[in-house]
Every structure is written in structure tokens, then in C-alpha cells.
Amino acid sequence: MSQNWPAVTEGDYIVKDFRFNNGSTLPELKLHYRTLGKLKTDQNGHALNAVLIMHGTSGSGAQFLVDHFAGKLFNPGQLLDANTYFLIIRDGIGHGGSSKPSDGLRAKFPRYGYRDMVRGDYELLTKHLGVDHLRLVMGTSMGGMHSWLWGSTYPDFMDAVMPLASLPAKISGRNRMTRKMAMDAIKSDPEWQGGDYPADKQPRGLITALYVLVFMSSCPLQMQVECPDRETADAWLDAKIAEGMKEKDANNLCFAFDASHDYDPPVQNIKAPLLAVNFADDQVNPPELGIFERETMKIARGKAILMPISEATRGHGTHTIAEVWDDYLKELLQSSDKAKL
Structure with missing residues (x-):
């Protein structure tokens, strides 16, 4: 593994009396996270270099710490150089090291939705990690759907949005x-x-x-x-x-x-530049539905990229093979660099 990125810091943030959208509560909601790099702020304390990266259904943030993702993005000189950016890779509610049914409540665990997961992320960033703004929010599969939600729920919170292998429409x-x-x-x-x-x-x-x-x-x-x-x-x-x-x-x-039961992002609310990437051989989000392009057109600064089938694509899982789509990440970072606008 070409691992030249800084050491990963892991931690837990406990949210007291977290109330889910269905009205149920947990006395303590644990949110597990990993960070790489250091947070940089301006003279007023506003975050400048934070990047949020979100995983897919039944996964965890650990899925990104592999050669074909981190090894292509996080090393010195790469697009998300962890010596330049403050990378936040959290485990969403119900996943990884965060609070989940198997911790003890089993089927009595609160019924959570994607909006609860995004709100939990927001609390983690703003109340624990000191992040009041994101340079980029991106995610794969479910994390891609969370990216659409982040952009539409907190439209002024980020400079750019990059959903991968997802659709901005209710699950049907x-x-x-x-x-x-x-x-x-x-x-x-x-x-x-x-x-x-x-x-x-x-x-x-x-x-x-x-x-x-x-x-x-x-x-x-x-x-x-x-x-x-x-x-x-x-x-x-x-x-x-x-x-x-x-x-x-x-x-x-x-x-x-x-958890996808409450997913239906109001994409027209998204203000930040958004570049979404899907793959023609993705069986979860088949291109023939037409949803991808139609919904992205509603975003003032939105762009939809459908990558054709090639020897390099691997269907839905292409979302984690960075070398297939990193040129589009480069394009998004450049087009949303406020220092150059």
C-alpha cells in the first residue's frame, strides 16, 4: 500500500439525549470518526480546509483507508493531500464504531433515517471538531445520497459537493x-x-x-x-x-x-458547485432511469457525469476506485476554489 499520508486519529463524540426525527431518543449517541491532517482556520476562526467523506450502506469509514482510495488521494501532492486538508471520515449512525442496533438494543434501537445521520454529522463537525464550514463534502453510495442531503439541508456550509454512485431522488x-x-x-x-x-x-x-x-x-x-x-x-x-x-x-x-425511508433531497436548494459522478454499469443506479441528469439540472451550479463502461469500471463499486474519476474531483476543486475565483 502506498501509504504516505499522516497518521489517522480516531475518536468518539457522545451526543446527549439525541432526538431522532420520529420522536425517539437515545440518552447517549456515540459518533465514531477518523481524521487526517490538521484543521486550518482564518483570523476569525472559520474553517478553511475541512473535507467530509461519507461511506456506503453497511460500511464504515475504514473502507476509504485503502490503496485505491486513500493511496490515490491522501498522499503528498495528491488531490486531497492530508497535509493540506483536514479530512473527516466518520461512521454514520448505525454503522462501524458509532451507535448501532448490535450494541445491545437490537430491534429496539431507534428507527433512524438519512436525515438523522446527516444531522448527527453536523453536530459532530460543529460541536466537537470545530468545523463551521467544509471545503468539500463527498460520499459514495449512501454517502453520495448524504452528500445531496448535506448540500440541500445546509446549502451555505460547503464550497463544493461531490456525490458518487447515487441518485438525488427517493428510493423506489x-x-x-x-x-x-x-x-x-x-x-x-x-x-x-x-x-x-x-x-x-x-x-x-x-x-x-x-x-x-x-x-x-x-x-x-x-x-x-x-x-x-x-x-x-x-x-x-x-x-x-x-x-x-x-x-x-x-x-x-x-x-x-x-434508513433510506426519509430520503428525498430538495436539490433545488443546493447553492454550492456540485459535480456528481455515476457509472454506466452501476446496477443500483441504472442510467436508463434518467433521474440522474434530470435532477442535477435543477441545481444552478450542478453537473452530472455518467462514466461509460470500461475495463477500469467495476459497477457500483467504482465509487471507491479513485483513479477512475479523480479527474472530475480535480475539476470540482479547481472550479470551486474561492481563492482563484
């Missing part, structure tokens, strides 16, 4: 159906036990949910290249499911899929 159609399939597979399994299954024994319905996840994020062309025969295809799938059964929790996954 096949996207909604696949999420429901995964949740139904888990909750219809007798081993689910209303969410009170033994902590060391996931319900078998999780296997079916993981099958759905494979199809949601699959890339037919590359899967054919990587698995050209029956034996390699079967082995790949078996390994993928085995890995998921070790890493995923049924309650966490159900809550994470359900």
Missing part, C-alpha cells in the same frame, strides 16, 4: 424492492426471533439478504471476466457469503436498509 422501483427483499429475508426467518437472536448466531435469513446484496452491487462484465467458469463463480460466491456472515449483523443491516 427496483432499488426499493431489493432493499425490501433483504429485510424480508431476515425478518421472515424463524431464527430472527423478533431481532433477539443470539449474538453469536446470525439468522440464516442473513444469507439470503447477502445474496441480494451481491446482485445489487454486481458488475456483470467484470464478474464474467473474474469468474469465467462454474467452479470459479461458485467459489467466489461462497467466499463472499462466508465473509458477509462473519462481518454483518442482521439487525444492523435491516436498520441500514430501512
